[in-house]
Structure formats: C-alpha cells, structure tokens
Amino acid sequence: MCLAVPAKIIECNGFMATVDISGVTRQVSLMLLPEAVVGDYVLIHAGFAIQSIDEEEALRTLELFKELEQYASNS
Amino acid sequence: MCLAVPAKIIECNGFMATVDISGVTRQVSLMLLPEAVVGDYVLIHAGFAIQSIDEEEALRTLELFKELEQYASNS
Amino acid sequence: MRLTAEQTAGAAAFFTATITRLATRPVRIMEVCGSHTVAIFRNGIRQLLPPTVELVSGPGCPVCVTPNEYLDTAIAYSRCPDTVIVTFGDMLKVPGSASSLQAEKSRGADIRIVYSPLDSLTIARENPDKHVIFLAVGFETTAPTAAATVLEAKQQRLKNFFVLSAHKLVPPALRTLLSASETKVDGFLLPGHTVTISGFEPYRFVAEEYQVPAVVTGFEALDILQGVSLLMEQIAAGKAELLNQYRRVAKPEGNPAALRILQEVYSPASAAWRGFGVIEGSGLKLKPEYGEYDAQTALPLPEIVTNEPVGCRCGEVLRGNIIPEACPHFGRNCTPEQPVGACMVSVEGACAAWYKYGQGRWNYA
Amino acid sequence: MRLTAEQTAGAAAFFTATITRLATRPVRIMEVCGSHTVAIFRNGIRQLLPPTVELVSGPGCPVCVTPNEYLDTAIAYSRCPDTVIVTFGDMLKVPGSASSLQAEKSRGADIRIVYSPLDSLTIARENPDKHVIFLAVGFETTAPTAAATVLEAKQQRLKNFFVLSAHKLVPPALRTLLSASETKVDGFLLPGHTVTISGFEPYRFVAEEYQVPAVVTGFEALDILQGVSLLMEQIAAGKAELLNQYRRVAKPEGNPAALRILQEVYSPASAAWRGFGVIEGSGLKLKPEYGEYDAQTALPLPEIVTNEPVGCRCGEVLRGNIIPEACPHFGRNCTPEQPVGACMVSVEGACAAWYKYGQGRWNYA
Amino acid sequence: MHKMPEQILLGHGSGGRLSQDLIKNIMLPAFQNQALAEMHDGARLTINGTKLAFTTDSYVVKPRFFPGGNIGKLAVCGTVNDLAVCGAQPLYLSAGFILEEGLSMAEFRQIVASMAEMAAAAGVEIVTGDTKVVEKGAVDGIYINTAGVGAMLPGVQIAANRVKPGQDIIVSGFLGDHAIAVMSERHGLTLPAQIVSDCAPLNKLIQKLLTEVPEIAMLRDPTRGGLATTLNEIAVDAGVGVMLDENLIPVRPEVQAVCALLGFDSLYLANEGKVIVFVEKELSEKVLTIMHQTETAGAACVVGTVTEKMSGQVVLKTKIGGLRLLDMLSGEQLPRIC
Amino acid sequence: MHKMPEQILLGHGSGGRLSQDLIKNIMLPAFQNQALAEMHDGARLTINGTKLAFTTDSYVVKPRFFPGGNIGKLAVCGTVNDLAVCGAQPLYLSAGFILEEGLSMAEFRQIVASMAEMAAAAGVEIVTGDTKVVEKGAVDGIYINTAGVGAMLPGVQIAANRVKPGQDIIVSGFLGDHAIAVMSERHGLTLPAQIVSDCAPLNKLIQKLLTEVPEIAMLRDPTRGGLATTLNEIAVDAGVGVMLDENLIPVRPEVQAVCALLGFDSLYLANEGKVIVFVEKELSEKVLTIMHQTETAGAACVVGTVTEKMSGQVVLKTKIGGLRLLDMLSGEQLPRIC
Ligand code: SF4
Ligand code: SF4
Ligand SMILES: [Mg+2]
Ligand SMILES: [Mg+2]
Ligand SMILES: [Mg+2]
Numbered sequence A, B: 001m002c003l004a005v006p007a008k009i010i011e012c013n014g015f016m017a018t019v020d021i022s023g024v025t026r027q028v029s030l031m032l033l034p035e036a037v038v039g040d041y042v043l044i045h046a047g048f049a050i051q052s053i054d055e056e057e058a059l060r061t062l063e064l065f066k067e068l069e070q071y072a073s074n075s
Numbered sequence C, D: 001m002r003l004t005a006e007q008t009a010g011a012a013a014f015f016t017a018t019i020t021r022l023a024t025r026p027v028r029i030m031e032v033c034g035s036h037t038v039a040i041f042r043n044g045i046r047q048l049l050p051p052t053v054e055l056v057s058g059p060g061c062p063v064c065v066t067p068n069e070y071l072d073t074a075i076a077y078s079r080c081p082d083t084v085i086v087t088f089g090d091m092l093k094v095p096g097s098a099s100s101l102q103a104e105k106s107r108g109a110d111i112r113i114v115y116s117p118l119d120s121l122t123i124a125r126e127n128p129d130k131h132v133i134f135l136a137v138g139f140e141t142t143a144p145t146a147a148a149t150v151l152e153a154k155q156q157r158l159k160n161f162f163v164l165s166a167h168k169l170v171p172p173a174l175r176t177l178l179s180a181s182e183t184k185v186d187g188f189l190l191p192g193h194t195v196t197i198s199g200f201e202p203y204r205f206v207a208e209e210y211q212v213p214a215v216v217t218g219f220e221a222l223d224i225l226q227g228v229s230l231l232m233e234q235i236a237a238g239k240a241e242l243l244n245q246y247r248r249v250a251k252p253e254g255n256p257a258a259l260r261i262l263q264e265v266y267s268p269a270s271a272a273w274r275g276f277g278v279i280e281g282s283g284l285k286l287k288p289e290y291g292e293y294d295a296q297t298a299l300p301l302p303e304i305v306t307n308e309p310v311g312c313r314c315g316e317v318l319r320g321n322i323i324p325e326a327c328p329h330f331g332r333n334c335t336p337e338q339p340v341g342a343c344m345v346s347v348e349g350a351c352a353a354w355y356k357y358g359q360g361r362w363n364y365a
Numbered sequence E, F: 001m002h003k004m005p006e007q008i009l010l011g012h013g014s015g016g017r018l019s020q021d022l023i024k025n026i027m028l029p030a031f032q033n034q035a036l037a038e039m040h041d042g043a044r045l046t047i048n049g050t051k052l053a054f055t056t057d058s059y060v061v062k063p064r065f066f067p068g069g070n071i072g073k074l075a076v077c078g079t080v081n082d083l084a085v086c087g088a089q090p091l092y093l094s095a096g097f098i099l100e101e102g103l104s105m106a107e108f109r110q111i112v113a114s115m116a117e118m119a120a121a122a123g124v125e126i127v128t129g130d131t132k133v134v135e136k137g138a139v140d141g142i143y144i145n146t147a148g149v150g151a152m153l154p155g156v157q158i159a160a161n162r163v164k165p166g167q168d169i170i171v172s173g174f175l176g177d178h179a180i181a182v183m184s185e186r187h188g189l190t191l192p193a194q195i196v197s198d199c200a201p202l203n204k205l206i207q208k209l210l211t212e213v214p215e216i217a218m219l220r221d222p223t224r225g226g227l228a229t230t231l232n233e234i235a236v237d238a239g240v241g242v243m244l245d246e247n248l249i250p251v252r253p254e255v256q257a258v259c260a261l262l263g264f265d266s267l268y269l270a271n272e273g274k275v276i277v278f279v280e281k282e283l284s285e286k287v288l289t290i291m292h293q294t295e296t297a298g299a300a301c302v303v304g305t306v307t308e309k310m311s312g313q314v315v316l317k318t319k320i321g322g323l324r325l326l327d328m329l330s331g332e333q334l335p336r337i338c
C-alpha cells in the first residue's frame, strides 16, 4: 500500500537531500528522518526519506538467500 | 478611415436591430440611430447603425452614373 | 439594383475625361481619409488620372496617427495579470517602442479581436475576475460607438470594463495642416463617414477660411472619381466651396443622437498625433463622471518609457509632405512583414497601401 | 550486489518447498497490503504455492478503502472555480458516485498529478490566486509526508494550500476484521512499510489477543515467500507470534521522528472505510491548530449527495471474505477500462490485480 | 530578404508571404531535395518505375463544424484535391488524429463518418492512421493530418514551367465561400442557408479534365491565401505575369458583403472546392464545357490571362478600368474597422 | 465488448486497450478496407504493380527536447521505423507541422535540423510538407505529423500469420530508455548522462536483417504501450501464445529504478529505437549476430518463444519461476505511491 524504494544519500542540504537509486538521483526531504547523513541507505516514499536501512541486516538477508542457490532446479 | 456598409433593417428589438447586407444578417445597435425603423437603409460601423441612408439621394446618384454609360470605351 | 459593368465603365470614363480636361496645371489633391487611400489604390484610380493630378494621403488613418505612447500603454496593460485587451484587428500588428500587441499575444497575453466595441461587454461579463480594457481608437465615426458602449456598461453595472481612449477629431488636424507653410494642397476629398456623424459645420473653415475647395466624398470608385471631378471643377473655376458628393449618407447636421452620446461621455481635450505633435481640441477624454471606465484613471500604470522609430518618415507622409516612396526605408527594411512605422502596418496606412498595391514596386507598361 | 538468477531461483525453490512441505491442511493467509497483492501477482507467486495455501487480499489498498463520499467531495472541489486539485496518480481514475477525477479533468478541471505532497507547495506558490487542495490519502507510511507538508506550508506562510485528508491507520481495521465472526485467516503478512513508521506495538494484538500468527514482510518476491514460509512454520507449530521478516527496514520502534510530526499535525479520529463502515480511531484529522489547512474547515462546501455502486462487492473483497472472481461483475461489466468499484481501479486493488495478472481469465495448463 | 522574426507568428501559417519565408528560409535549406524544391501541392516521385504523387496537410479549422462541413470532411477533400492538382489519381490516405482529452465521442464519430463519406465520394481509401490524445488544454479539440498517395495520370504534365503567355486562367466557381462559412459565426454574422463551405473532392472533375484536355498546363487549388496568393506563386514559379479582370471574378454578393463588413479582400479568402486551370485560349471553351456539366464547377469562368509583361506579378484590371497590383497575402486578414 | 465512454480519455491515445477499442469500434467500421484492417504499423499497397508501404504518426511528446533527442528526431525515426517493420525500404516522408503562435524560431530551426539530420541518417527524403500556426494556447508548442512511403523489399513477407509456435522472440536492446528519458524530468528525477532516449532509425538494421534472413516472420517496433502491448497485439493477430522469460528481458537498472519509484512497469514503457523480431529458433543466432555488429542493437537478445498454448495471450515466467499473464496496457501509467 505504500511503494517505497531504497536509495543512498549522496548529498545533504539542510532538510533536503539528494539520493541515488541505481544511478538515478532525486531531491527528497529529510524532515521525517532528520538524523540521516550522506552515505546512509534510506527508504524513499512520496518524496520523503521515511526510514534508514540497516545495511547489516540487508546483507544478512542477502547472504541467507544466496546460500539457497543449491535448491535451484529447472522449474 | 471608417469602414461602413449600407444595410437594411429587417427587425427591431428595442435598441437592437437585425440588419441585412446582401443576404447576410447581423445584430447591430440602434443606440446611435434611435429613430430608425424596419425597412430603413442604414450605414453600419463597428456593430452600430450610425446614419440612415437617403434612398432618394442614393437613387439619384445611381441614375446619374447610369446615364454616363454612353461614355464607355474599351479602355 | 446595381450598375452594370458597362454603366460603371461609362461613368468612370466620363469622370476621367472631365478630370483630364480640367487638369491644365499640376494640382495636389489630398484624400484625408485612409479608406479613401485604400479605395483609390484598390480601384486603380491613380492609373486613370492624368499625371498632373497628384493624389496625396492625409492624416486620416487613426491607427497611423496614434503615437507610440498609446501603444506602449496598451502593451503595458496587456502584460498585467488577469487583463484582457479587446481591440479591433487594425491595432494588432502596429509596432510600439519595443513590441506590438501581436508579439505580446504570441507570448501569451490575452488579446481579443472584435468587430464591435459592444463585444467587449460580453467579454467583461464572461470574465468577471478580469479587467477588460477596450482600445478605443478612431475618429468621429467610431468614437460614438465607444461612448455608447460605456453607457451600456454603466447600464449593465459592469465594474471590470475599461476604455483606453485615443479617439481623435479630424478638423483640428486639417487646420494644423492648412496653417503650416509647407503644406501644398489644392483640394480636399473630405472623409464621408466622419462627416456622417459631425455634419458639415466643423469642415467649413477649409473652404471659407483657407479658401481650399473641399468635397465630402463617398467610398465607391465612382464616388471618388466624382469627388475629384468636383474638386477639379472648383479649381478650374477658381472657387473654394464645401460640396457634398455623398448626399445619400452625409447630411449637413450629421447624426445628432450620436453627437449627444459622444458629448455625454467625452469632452474635448488636446491630443498627440503621430507626425503632428499635440493638437489642441483634437482629442476626446472620458468625462470625470465616467472616470471609473477610464483605464488610465481606474488602473494607473507606472510610467512607461516610449520612443518613436528612428528614421521613419510617417509624420511627413501623414502631413502629405512626402510620398511613401520618398522614405529611404520604403520597401527595403520597411515592409508589411517587417514594418518600421505604423503607416506600413495599418491596412489604411499610406505606406502599406502604396506597397501592397504596387506603387513604386510595379509599373504596368 | 544483487542475487544472480540462479541464487534467486534457488531461494525461491527452497521457500516453496518449505511451504509445500508444511501445507498439510488448507490455510488462508491474508496479505494485508495492496503492494503485497501486486507483488504476489507480478512474481507469479500463487502458481508456486500448493493449492492448500490460499492467499487472500486484505484492506491494505488506501484507494480502495476510501469511500465514495471522499471522492465526491474531491470532485466537488475540483468543480470550484480557481481551484487546483493535487493528487497522486492512484486516485485519478477511481469512480465516485457519478464521476471521477479523470472525467472532471477531461472536462477541464485543473487536476495535477504529483509524486510527492511537497510538489503541491510549489504549485501553491506558483498559483497564488488559486486554492490548491492536496488529496491526502494513504496509511501510516504516507500520512507523515502529508503532515510534514502542512508544517512546511506553515513555515512558508502559504495561505492557499489545503489538505483534504482521508488518512487511515491499518491496525484498527485488522481488529475489526479479527473480531468479525465470518473472518477466517490463519496468518497475516503484515505491511512492511506501515510498520516502518508505526513500529510493532500497534500490531502485537494480532498474535497476542487473537492468536493469529503475523509476519512483518518486505516486498521482494523472496521476502514474500520467506514471509509465507515463516507463517507456515508458525501454523505448523501451533504458534502465534509477531515475527519480522523485513529486518533491514522495519524496526520495533518504527520512525519516532515521523510519528512526532504526525502527532503534531493530526489527531486520531473515527473514519469510514469502504466495506467496513466507520471504525473508531482508524482515521487522522488535522488538529484545530492546523484548521486553516483543512479544506473542509477552511473551504466549506454545500452538502453533497453520495452513494455506493450497486452490486459491487468491494467490501467483501476488502474484508477477505470473497475472491474477486466471486463477484458477478468481475471481468464482465467490471474491467479496468470500465470499473464498477474502486478495487478494479487502483493498481493495488485486489480486483484489478486479479484481472490484470490473469487470475480467473487465464490458465496456463 | 528581410530578417525573420524570432517567434512563430500566426502569419507563418497563413499561406502568404510569411509562410513562403518559412519554407524558403528553413524547410528548403534543411531538407534540400528536388521534389520538395518544386513547391507544388504535393511531391511527384518515382518508385520502381511507378510515378506517384505524395502530399500532406494538417487541418486545424475552428469551429470544427461549420456550414457545409466539418474538419473531417475538409481533411479528406483537401488532401484529395492536392493530389488531384498534381495530376494524380488519389488512391490512399493516412489519417493522423490529435485529440483533446474530453472531446465528445459523438463528435469524434461524426467527424470520422464525414471522412469515410468523403473518402467514398472521392474513391480513395483511408488505409493507415494514428491517434494521439493530449491533456485537456494541450490542443483545441481535434486536429487532423492527412497524407495522400496517388498514381500520376499517364501523359499528364502539370508544371509551372508549362504556363505560357496567352493562356487563359479559369476558376471553377465562386470564390471565398469556405472562408466566409467558417468565419462568419465567429463575428456574429448569419449567412443565408445556401452559403456553405465549398469543401468537396475535385479529383473526379480534374481527372475528367486531364483525360479530355491533357494539354492543361497547370492546376492549383486556391486554398489558404486564396486566388491572389496562388496566382502569385505560379507567376513567380513560371516567370510570367498574370492579368485578371475584376469584372470576371465570381464572388457571391453575400461573400462581398461579409468582406465589406470586416474589411477583408475576397481574393485572399480560402477555398476548399475550387481549382484554377491554366490552358491555351483555344481550349478554354472545352474546359468550361466539361466544368459546366458538373455540380461543383457549374459557375466556372475565365478570369484572366497569362502575360509576358510583369513577370512574377499579378495585376488586376478593376471595374472602372484601373490597374493595380494584386500582391501575395501578408499576414492573416483580421476584422477591422478602418 | 464493453460500452465506450462518452468522451475521449487520455488512455485512448496510450496505445493500449482503449486505443484498440477506438480503432476497432470507430475507425475500422467507418473506413473499412483491407489494408487498414490488417492493423499493421503501416498499410501495404500495390500501385500499378509496385508494392509500397504507407504509414503515419503524429508526435506530441512533452517535453519537446529530452535527453537523446527532440520531437523532430522522433518524428522522422518513428515513421522510418514503422515503414521498416512493414518490410519496406523507407524512401519519402511528409512533414506536417502544427505550431503555436509564439514558438521560438530558434527552437523550431533546431527541431527541423534534427529532422533533416535523421532523414539523412536513414537515407530518406522529406519531400512534402505543411505548416499550420494556431493561436497561443490552441496547441502545446509544436506537434508534428510525418507520413512515410517505402518500397516493399522483394521476397519479404512480414505478417502476423507467419508467427508460429516454436519461434524465438528477439528484442534488439534495453527497453524503456525512451519513456524514462522523456518522463524523468517531469517527476524531478535526474538520470545519469548515459541514459538517453533510444530514438534512432532502424531501417538499415532491418533491411540488413531482411536481406540476410528473409525468413523473418514478423517485425514490430514496441513504441507506445511497450513490449507487453505489442506482443499482445501480435499474439491476438497470429492466434498464438507468447512465453517470455523475465530473466532475459533487458532493462537497465536506472530504468528499473525509475519504475520502482513511480510505480511503473518497464514492459509497458515506450521505445523509439527497438525492434521485436519473430524468427525460427534455428535462425536466432544469425539474427543476433547481425544485430550485435551494430550500435543500435548491441544488446539484442532472445526474450521468449511463441507457444501454441494460451492463444492470444502473453505469459511471463518470473525470476522466481512463477508464471503470470502480461496483459495489454489499460490506460496510461501514472506515477503512484501505492
Ligand atoms: S516606409 Fe516605413 S519607415 Fe518609411 S515612412 Fe512609411 S512606415 Fe515609416
Ligand atoms: S469486480 Fe468490480 S464490482 Fe466486483 S467487487 Fe471488484 S470492483 Fe466491485
Ligand atoms: Mg498539401
Ligand atoms: Mg492543401
Ligand atoms: Mg501510430
């Protein structure tokens, strides 16, 4: 019910930030995530950063999924 | 400096009148020619009847011109 | 009931023959009115006259004699937000100091072309949130239609209708012309349609004070030939009278109802004419009672900077002192597509008529 | 650093195998969130699950649960002069009682589609003479962005920006669902992005009070498969816990800064949900201090007449009681081109997703 | 050549001198090729030995319904006629629609129906098309482009350089009806019911003419810019003069009346169902006889002749026997009071 | 068939289902003829024994300048490509301009220059044209229509009915670049410099393909409505099913990112320099080899196959091995937050 995409903050300017999503950049507001800093991964929704992304957790999930390659069958 | 064309009043409705110019009709104002009545020939300028046309004089001019047909040469 | 082609040709031949017969010395006849200028060109009348009879255009194109300041003011209004400029098509292309209404329109200004000033009231009613400014330009013939429109606006209690007035009266300009030493005119074709409103009185001084023959003339080709013929007869006889060729329409008393309405709304004022400067009593301004309809009173603008085109000789053309061809710009960097002066823009402008109908560009030999 | 095709396929196969292994009896799992519904369809997840595992859509499409009255109000505003309606694209095609914003736009209403509520402030600044009304629709995730926009409007002293608010909170709707006798749900995929704002607390009652397992879940195909798998494990073990599959984003405390801003601007209120009726404490209304930004306070409208579409079973669909195919209109006189109910319009609507992705229209055999 | 304005003006679409400027200063230098440089109503091409004509026009008429037709009828007739005056048999048309969101479907159907009807009347097929819909306000209701392909009639050679002094100039009927029908309502004028746009496909008439009088030197349909502009173009292209007789030019009194009221010149008014024919004097009668047998050209007549003098210019002999230049249209005509 | 709405909607120009409705309910019944009924990218015609293709498109893109091109470039490439996918050698184009009063002359020159450049690149000539200027506000800056005529390549037969189960489906490169380049700015998104519209003439590539692999069954350029809509059209016309593999479909990460942000589906995004090829499996390699030698099709790949099952439908095998219908576009895609 709420499309949101991960993005990386590449520039901060007061309450506005430039974020990068796979090379595409946009201005977003940091009003809802004031402590975010350059280099953070954040979740973007409707032009706002709404949450920071925990990189360690993200990696952990990815690693778990990777380990399951062995289950690949020609489905 | 003031394009104006002769027209015939075919209907009056208060200060507005319908005039006929060679079959084309338009609404014009009679504010500047309040005494005009249906059947009158009037001069139209910028949506107003601005003068009545003296039919006798018009005919007289026409008759004069007609008489000069004899002068037609192959110019 | 019209004339046949033969009847028309016959009458034309008769008048041409008369004029030619009487043209024993060079004469200059001024057609005061721009509509006459156009009718003369459109009918090819110049080609029919002997070379000794010169027709020169006068100050009778209202668009041409309107100075840049007026246009610049109209343009400044057109740039105001929520403003609709209503104008006759005539004014659209005329250049002001640095722009034209046409250029403003192409940049998004809301400029509407109407056939009747009354149409501006419809626009005002349909756009209650906008200021609707009618560009009131024209001579005696047109001024009463604007005056009647103001009365009608009052009647309809419209609060968003305004007039930017530059109406002018022809006789004071003729007097200015006649009192100038360089003016050389042997006879006047007087503008039949202004006389239709004003009557003869304002024009009598031409014949009576200045001893120049004058004929109130209609706008058909034969009217004009007859008018010229009547002038030639006076010139030949050494007379100077005010005659009426246009009896079917022009009456000595003019249109009293129209004059009453004109006087109800407007009072005479001095006015600036392109080529003439300020002429006292030659303009019309809205009376104080109608100040709420006067754009310049009700919607004051910051002062505007205005200047006249460099090198343009419209003034001399309008005074009948030079023919358009004598202007170095004519047909070179001044054409209807890229005009320098107003006289090249207005359909009734002398330069435009000369250019369009080939005078100086074309020689049928 | 992404997964290879093989890694993705492997993980999917693992989760599918796990789910299938645990699917020893029929279970109904509700994906509360419309984004989950779409993700499930787009990734073809239904085809991979055993027939005993039924996925049903819940009330998590904000467009779908917004009742006609709200749309009719928005439409009424769009018909007011000098009014700009600003909306997310989602709302454009949704039918109200007798029209839609799209239809109004095609008739000339000034309706602008934005990606961010902040864009409405730019529009308000650029149109100082117009009322700019933002249609604030959405759940916990979106409501803080509207609240922040109101604060920003205040900061910028904008006097022509207004919000027509229909924000809603998900947990009260889940409570209503769970307390209804006809509801049969064995587990919930909880909406990862609302939890991102609200934190876990508001959702704990699902597992703790109603003993239904729940997993906060992300939106990638593998997230969803893992979420379902985590539910199946709980169901098999007879447990009912609130688990978090979406650890990288969803945190127990949510987003405190966003919640502060939300509470600064909004206070809880009862709200009408399509299919649920009025649910206490499920809505958000602007606090009196921000009344000047509340369209309905600042720009009152005459009362509007509203009615719900006849025969549409959106309500039952939204409560998870029927699948879209069970609606007699589905795919017949209700299609995305000619929708009867909101659920066929919203991209995340259950009926739209079923239709678009072929469920009930298509059988790959 | 004077300097071009920095912005597009309405006059650039008027068919008059500004239009010519745009073509000569921008289009021809950019697209330089033989077919375009001929500046005919359409391009004449040869593909694998087959001689074709190819043309396009966009239709933006306002109002889109007017006495005697609508924008759809115009879009088919205009392109059919441009092919026909190239000396081709019109065969296939394309139709490109640009529609404003919110256009009434009923109106659109009516416009499409008119197109189908005119295509049938002209014996052409609309074989390919495109529809774009733009946001409310991004276009004024509906604009239509049609392009057309035709097969050149064998043995026919319509070309400006075949126009020679001594030839007669024939127009196929009353001038200005289309323009007046379209504009009158806008200015509060009511026309009698019989004054309607002349919009009609001319290809059958023209094919008959070219079959029976293959000697015809030149054809042109006097659309935007009217008779005056069209003749000026031909005079320049052919390096000849044109002498018209005002007494011979057929204009209805109603059209004259509207012109008098608004300050227009009927010789610059657009026509959508008229053709101008240049032919040797001896063949004029034959051409007129064929024309008079048809409904669309019943009022056809000779209006002037080609002269050696005044090369590149058009001269009008007026009713009183005067002569004057008849120039190209400069900018559009606007209603005026002086 | 459901009832048509009473007004034209934006979706009627989207290339999706509403566009199809308009064609099937209004155009085909009105204009009924064989060439149109084929509903290909252009009409195939025979005039005096010469086989031709004829097509038209109007271009209304906004903004008119975008990364990688402008409306003029698009207007030439789009029509060239439509001819090419008919199996024709594009030869001649018409250009119909509708200009808004006040358009900057410099911009117009630039657009015309792009058209000339693309025409030269494609080896076609712009041989006939038309320019209309409408009042400020009556059109949004500039719209261009181009129509095109081409000569059918001998021995080539591009037709839906030649699409058969077992054939491979090849796309010539990354999808969605054009749509993203055009729309990103509107939504405050900045693309890296290398992401530009793919707008390019494909006729030389296609001519090479058809010369070397005349067995190619079908070609289509996936413009409005994107890959999904184009394949749906072909599946219906050919009476076959289509099975796509999501893992094989080339979409740039930047394009995916914009889609994720705005809630778009890349498979519905417009392309302006891509072609879809249907060819027997054994010939896929040959087609790909030719494509890979070119700049415009360097990323070409097989994305799926034609199936007997699911006639008239397109099915996508997803990254996790699921299957789902890939329907036609219904209405335009709008940026959304849910
Ligand atoms: S030709 Fe042009 S510059 Fe010369 S007087 Fe006339 S308008 Fe002025
Ligand atoms: S299919 Fe249509 S009518 Fe039925 S529930 Fe869904 S939206 Fe309502
Ligand atoms: Mg053409
Ligand atoms: Mg044409
Ligand atoms: Mg198309």
Ligand SMILES: [Mg+2]
Residues within 6 Å of the ligand: E100, E136, E137, E138, E139, E140, E141
């Ligand atoms: Mg419009």
Ligand SMILES: [Mg+2]
Residues within 6 Å of the ligand: E041, E081, E082, E220, E221, E222, E223
């Ligand atoms: Mg033509």
Ligand SMILES: [Mg+2]
Residues within 6 Å of the ligand: E129, E130, F041, F042, F055, F056, F057, F082
């Ligand atoms: Mg096409």
Ligand SMILES: [Mg+2]
Residues within 6 Å of the ligand: F041, F057, F078, F079, F082, F223
């Ligand atoms: Mg195309």
Ligand SMILES: [Mg+2]
Residues within 6 Å of the ligand: E056, E057, E058, F129, F130, F131
């Ligand atoms: Mg044209």
Ligand SMILES: [Mg+2]
Residues within 6 Å of the ligand: F100, F136, F137, F138, F139, F140, F141
């Ligand atoms: Mg615009």
Ligand SMILES: [Mg+2]
Residues within 6 Å of the ligand: F041, F081, F082, F220, F221, F222, F223
């Ligand atoms: Mg195509």
